[in-house]
Amino acid sequence: MFSGIVEELGKVRKIASSSWEITANVVLQNTKIGDSISVNGVCLTVTTFNEDSFTVDVTPETTRRSNLELLRAGSVVNLERSLRVGDRIGGHFVEGHVDxxxxxxxxxxxxxxxxxxxxxxxxxxxxxxxxxxxxxxxxxxxxxxxxxxxxxxxxxxxxxxxxxxxxxxxxxxxxxxxxxxxxxxENFTTKRTNTTINREFLNENGFM
Structure with missing residues (x-):
């Protein structure tokens, strides 16, 4: 979960198949393997990192849904670390699941x-x-x-x-x-409406 407040700009250093290396500074602070980092709004999991970069695995579903498939080595990206309990939320709840x-x-x-x-x-x-x-x-x-x-x-x-x-x-x-x-x-109201309609139909036809 993120808040949509970009912490820094990173740069794609290398793309090797599904493994990406991205340069960073701020978002590496207190980061460990398995943490989530938002890359252009896409929630990705840190698999390795060093003093100036981290790597993530990018799946075909992610590239299909996002603009990541258009990025190349040298492309600049927005970066944000996931929220911690107690952090200020300067924006809104952002999942990192691009629609x-x-x-x-x-x-x-x-x-x-x-x-x-x-x-x-x-x-x-x-x-x-x-x-x-x-x-x-x-x-x-x-x-x-x-x-x-x-x-x-x-x-x-x-x-x-x-x-x-x-x-x-x-x-x-x-x-x-x-x-x-x-x-x-939308999901809740749609299901509720459909349930109401179904009950009315059953009642009118003597099933209730």
């Missing part, structure tokens, strides 16, 4: 902020609500102006310049994780 990817469709400077618009599949847009949370490449961000197939977020200068967001341009593929609460609520 899908989206594409940057527009980037503009607006006052002291950077407004970025993303195009997203309609099946996930139903979870995107005005002023709700969304994790983009592991960054906890607030939704602005959601539409049928797109939404925007406003980056403060610090977040924009100290994350992979500074490299965003038209067509950039990003990882998206919608708020898990939205999916739980």
């Amino acid at each position: 899908s990817t989206a594409k940057v469709s527009f980037v503009k400077k607006e006052g002291n902020s950077y407004v970025v618009t993303f195009t997203l599949d309609a099946k996930l847009m139903r979870y995107i609500v005005e002023k709700g949370y969304v994790a983009i490449d592991g960054m906890s961000l607030t939704v602005v102006n959601p539409q049928k197939d797109c939404f925007s977020v406003a980056f403060i200068p610090h977040t924009f310049m100290n994350t992979v967001a500074k490299n965003y341009s038209y067509g950039t593929v990003v990882n998206i994780e919608v708020d898990i609460l939205a999916k739980y609520i």
Whole structure:
């Protein structure tokens, strides 16, 4: 579990089959084998580490769901260590289980902020609500102006310049994780509605 507050930028040093080596500094502090680190919003398990890097195993399912398949040696990535009990939660609860990817469709400077618009599949847009949370490449961000197939977020200068967001341009593929609460609520209400309908059907047909 993460909070969506990026701790530092790392760099992909080496990709050897499914094993990746990523350079880091801050996230290596107090880290041990088996710990979780968010890499562009993807929860990955540390398998080995040294003074300036760590390695993780990346599965085919992970690459299919995320933008990791587009990364190469030298690519810059957002990094965050998993939360500890008692930590402050500066963003929102982020699982590190990427739902899908989206594409940057527009980037503009607006006052002291950077407004970025993303195009997203309609099946996930139903979870995107005005002023709700969304994790983009592991960054906890607030939704602005959601539409049928797109939404925007406003980056403060610090977040924009100290994350992979500074490299965003038209067509950039990003990882998206919608708020898990939205999916739980939908699942619960759908099952409850179906149960109610089934009971009414049984009652009307003399089975109850």
